[in-house]
Structures are given as C-alpha cells and as structure tokens.
Amino acid sequence: MTEANSLPLICQQTLAEELRPELFKALCDPVRVSIVATLAARAETATVSDLTSCCGIDFSGVSRHLKILREAGLVSATKNGREVRYQLNTDDLTATLRAIANALDACRAETTPK
C-alpha cells in the first residue's frame, strides 16, 4: 500500500531527470531541427557554410544555432584549419529518446496494475 504511493514518485523523478528541458529547448526551433535532419542524412561532417545552404538564414545565425545544439550535447565540433566540422551525436540522441520512452512505459506499468 505504501508502495503504491512511493513507486510512482520514484518513477516521476526518473522521468523528470530524463526529460531535460535543455534537450527539447534545443530541438524546438525549426531551423535547428532541419540542421539535425541534414546532419543525420550526411555521411561526412558538415561545416557552417554547408549548413547555411539548407536553412534560409545568415551564417551567423547558423553558427549560433550550432552552438546551442553543441551545448545541448546533440552535435560535436571539430576544428580543422579555418573551418569547423560538425557532426550529429546520433548514438547519444537515440539512446536518450529510447530512455525517455522506457521511463514512460515504466511509469504506466506502475500506475496501471489493473
């Protein structure tokens, strides 16, 4: 009986840790989403100039968006001469998304024992 109350709380806490606002904040902008989609569909890494072609905004804006994605852990940057090559951290992202889905399932399993 005490478990019926304590378990959902633990579950909620786990879920709250998984649902990092930083992650979703990084993905809530349409330009950043198209950057992520472009990077995902690329075998090679991409530069700021490359990515500027896909989204219809200025260099500087793309650079700023990439900074946000980098700080959220979604992309990695590698400086190579005067250009910076960006790549998507696909494994981390897929793992995070599946972890959230699993946490949600765990919550539902605990709260609907009937």
Add this chain to the structure above:
Amino acid sequence: MTEANSLPLICQQTLAEELRPELFKALCDPVRVSIVATLAARAETATVSDLTSCCGIDFSGVSRHLKILREAGLVSATKNGREVRYQLNTDDLTATLRAIANALDACRAETTPK
C-alpha cells in the same frame, strides 16, 4: 551511385516529418515538462487544480500550458461536469520517440556503409 545520393535524401525527409517542431516546442518549457512528468506518474487523470500544485504558477498559466500540450497531441482532455480531466497520451508519445530514434538509426545505416 545515384542511390548513394537519393537514399539519404529520402531518409532526411522521413526524419524531418518525424521531428515535428510542434512536439518539441510543447516540451521545451520546464513547467510543461513537469506537467507531463506528473501526469505520467499518475494512475488517474488530473484536473487543472491538481496540476497547479506541482508547478508554482497560477491556474490560468497551467490551463494555457495544458492547451499547448493538447494541441501538440501530448495530452487528452475529458470534460466531466465543471472540471476537465487531463491525461497523458503515453502510447503516442513513446511511439513517436521510438520512431524518431529508428529514423535516426536508419539514416546512420545508410550513410555509413563502411
């Protein structure tokens, strides 16, 4: 050779459809995230008043946040007398998250044949 160019494009398109900005926009606010976490940890549905306790803002704000979550398809509302009971669309959400993860994996598989 043409496939090496066309496949990633298809993959990118699929991914772009999956990465609905509306979904992430709904989840990029910390209050909404805590609402989702609270709903996930609940066996029963919750009213606006219930959810107001968890987040430290006014009734009206919670009501607005729930509207955004509802329009994003994350929660469902059922009017019952003078109160409205909200519940998380857990199945839809987990399915969407896993679909995105799968689409990302598919992209990576296509772009890294080595």
Add this chain to the structure above:
DNA sequence: TTGTTATTTGCATGTTCACGCATATATCGT
C-alpha cells in the same frame, strides 16, 4: 435565483529569443 467552484480567455507586462549587420578572430594562400 443566487452564490460558489472549475476552467478558460482577454489584456498588459516583462523576458526570452531569433535574426541581420557589422566587427573580431583565426587560418590559409600569395
């Protein structure tokens, strides 16, 4: 009907944020 409770919505305010432009920094080529 009158008052009370639950929720939504209009309004005003302060904050966050994306964007372009110009500038700064770093690297390359000549």
Add this chain to the structure above:
DNA sequence: ACGATATATGCGTGAACATGCAAATAACAA
C-alpha cells in the same frame, strides 16, 4: 606582410512567449 576565407560574437530590433490579474463562461449547490 597582405588580402581572402571561415567562423564566432557584440549589438540593436522585432516577434514570440510566459505570467499574473481580472473578467467571462459553465456547472454545481443551496
């Protein structure tokens, strides 16, 4: 050294957004 290229950043502006308060709507109770 000098100019060109790639990226990052400071600044100002306009739009989007979250919030509280008050009013509107709806349903219940007496």
